[in-house]
Amino acid sequence: MKTTHTFGIQFIIRTGKKDKDTGLVYARITVETRRIEISLKKTIAVEEWNKARGMAKGFSPEAKKFNSYLEHVRSQLTDAYRELQINKEKITPENIKALFLGDSDEHTLIELVDYHNTTQTSVLSPGTMKNYRTTKKYLQRFLKSKFKSSDIYLVQINYKFITDFEYFLRNYQPLDHHKPIGNNGVMKHQERFRKMINLGFRLGWITQNPFDSYKLSFRKVDRGFLTEKELHNIETKELGIERLQTVRDIFVFSCYTGLSYIDAINLRPDEINLGIDGQNWIFSKRQKTNTKLRIPLLPRALDIYKTYRRHPKSISRDKVFPLFSNQKLNSYLKEIADLCGIKKNLTFHLARHTFATTVTLSNGVPIETVSQVLGHKSISTTQIYAKVLEQKISHDMEELRKRLK
Template sequence: MTTNQTFAITFLARTDRKEKEICSIYARINVNGKRSEFSVVRSIPLEAWNPTKERIDSKYKDFRKSNAYIEQVRAKITNIHRELVLKEESISAIIIKNIFFGRSDNGKTLIELFEYHNISQVNVLSPGTLKNYYTTHKYISKYLREIKKIDDIILAKINYQFITGFESYLRNYVPSDHHRPLSNNGVMKHLERLRKVTTMAIKLEWLEKDPFERFKFSFNKVDRGYLTDKELNTIKTKSFNIPRLQFVKDLFIFSCYTGLSYIDVINLTNENIIMGIDGEYWIQTIRQKTEMVVNIPLLPVALNILNNYKDHPKSIHGDQLFPSLSNQKLNSYLKEVGDICGIQKSLTFHMARHTFATTVTLSNGVPIETVSKVLGHSNLSTTMIYARVLKTKISEDMHKLKDKLNNQKDKINRCS
């Protein structure tokens, strides 16, 4: 248990939406900046509440009884916190609230579950993946407050109706900032994360029944963006006078010829370059996302880019093959690269991985099993997403077939 926790109890008024002169008094528990609230006294005149003293004055007929109850609540919450400290047990605003209302461990809540998941998985999930769970947690909290009109909900009450209600909320959610509304697949991703969290609750014996048992996920098939051979060559042969754009272009092309994701490229060090069984240089690394070992023969284009950066001061200082650059800035600069090169598609760094799978390897006859190994996929079905049959490849294969049939015809004619 952390000994330097912050803990506070405050009482505040919340006005009625219809009658602004009427309010209810809420107890707010705050532990380490995270809070939980519940109502203590309902429907009193707003003018009767003294926010400085956190008491009700004589303008309310039952002020003595209500003030006594407020102090009893304060004392009980304080005692609960003191007991948890002495027992060196986990402390949070949600836990204190649960104990206040007499909930046992079987009465754990959804927000408490999310907090437990996010803390316990810090060293298990990648920062990017964990960030997605924080976002789902945020949407759950919004849904509870805006639709359910509550701060939290007991896990036992999470059922099919709750899930479909949350799905409907996500589909109709209108962001107040510059972000776009959620797509169908975005909604499904949030529901997938909710399911993983509730599955953890079942394993922890906090939840008895799977609330997703009757729910059917429905993802839309998405054609992953990639560069054609012509588009790839346009970027590859373009030189930039601006160093940051030249670097971003080189990093992008390197990924197009290795299939590595952004984080795996940035994490490359000299130790990842080995001599392969063929006497050529290979990349040997572990994919951060899947922890799969990948072995990638270095194609000439990728090897030339590596050689260009081997003496870069930032690379030498950090023992990395490439200078570090955030994914956000990288993708922002890629948009400039795409505009200058006249590429109509919206360039992202992940498009390089798709380009490697489609244009560089599969379109040139590399077996899908080999591509799967190089990409570091745990199963072949994942690689099948990239197995597009391009029109140019169809044309090329059919021309080969025509030539083969014509040769067979000529051979038959000579024999006859």
Template structure:
């Protein structure tokens, strides 16, 4: 919460004076914002001390009014303290509502995030939900740096808040091993915030969408993949260290199947089905989308499966391959790239891109078939990979040269 100043002062309104008398108002101030409470008390204007906020005089009637005003002051201060103790957002209006007994539920950014995360557990995969927790941590850092607060009212969210949050993310310098966020990484955090804000609108916690005039600036990114030559270099390289050799096999297997790390690491012998004519298929479901994946295994993929048949670590986990974390796999892949002299930033997901681009599409496999094998729910997702490769351009231009030479 913000460090807030608080005060109560009693005043009268000149426009309400009638026959020399005026109603008294309690002016509640919180962090320079005011709210007025009309009190059931009318006083003689000529006896009112506006600077001190009390009546002048020693008469019994004057003492009675001033005692009443003191009781109101204590009651308002108590409302302020109770809101703080309950962890509620404190404002002049919130104190007024609490004093008058008309307080309504006050929704804050933290309330929204907590509600979203609690309700999303049943609908989002952990691999997706964990990114919302990262966005939450960035928002907490932003609130502390920008507002010196731990929370804000949802009604305080506006275009400026979103724009300032984007600026914060662009200027944020991580103090650990992480790299600064790139443009699309920043946009992903804003997309998550936007989804949560739209949830608040649907819940009628706020009436206005602060994102209504905000435009996302997502840059088109070329999906990196291995060329056929680079894939061959990794396949044929001899690695004396067992852990490196195993990660290479896992990576190459996915280059020929298009499976993501989370799907391949959970593969069991039951997912490999023998079809007619001795052909083997992999049958599984993508964890990310729960879309079915059914595809025949290429000979190189089957060769790797046979290599790990009877592996002690695989049998212990009941999986085809020994279980290893995604973080370790990506760390070892960097060693593999160095040993093979490949300058590209190789991550495990690069295998999926390589399957889509180098292994299938560039060899004439129809995009509809590739989409089914990748387990994509929309063909538009697969079209990201359907770019014209330099190899194909070279072949097409060579064919054109021959025709022009005739």
């Protein structure tokens, strides 16, 4: 490890946008070509500041006291630099700053993560909060692996920390049954990490945002869906086991309504009422985005609703369907896929894709209507879910041939 570095300390002032006559004093630490600034939380009139020498002008008692304080700060920063040298620790501007601030009011990464998760609990959905808690676990594993520590000061987080965390996620080998994290999974963790760092920046806990130069790189993924034949096979399959029949029916209900797992499992009977056309509609809200849902019930979905609205397990929880956890439901769907000879990875979210693709768009429903029914805020989101099927292309072109004749 390199033991000698180009090390420098400079005092500067910065004025605000409105007040150009007074400046806030910063200590700028430079190691090699990297630098960081620490707000000393002291102000001085611009006309009283010697920019060239980085100190107060004159020899008044006030100027002498001010400059004495600056020299004391310089001494402490130099001591922090030497301590890192003696302990053979990595010498960076961030580490010098962290050592200088010591046990002051400097904030830590886990403190920020906990603050975010606490304040957002009533704002974000339980599913989203679960994802943030998972990101926290990976950050803690990374800190333990990389720094042999359970926490780190926010001032120590830089661009390299972010890219090292990305490398850690890409190469992390789970000890349980879970698969390694794919590219988009890594990017989702980085997206949540960035949101928390942005919060720290807005709170004033950090003065420079290390994510400013970092770009998320999601890869386009083909969304799976069931074909008309596969959906029919699932609908008509004699399963013989009550739990599988119930899970199948909830899944098929979602295929004909586009509801996500959480919105389907929490659907209440009083959220199904007569719509503008005199037919039964779902009047609800998406838990994920709090957007309104207005969904006409197609005949197959209506039949399933009538079957379960008086089910004892539904009545006991005042919901349309009995309760199944998402994990259990997906596990049972894999059993159903095997019984139906479907090779696709059958998960509950596949129902939402199937609704967008096979049930609506392929039957000529305009994408604007599908977007509204799905509760999307923009059509671009719907376009990710939806595919134009070869069958639909063939039908449309046949209609064109007839018109051209």
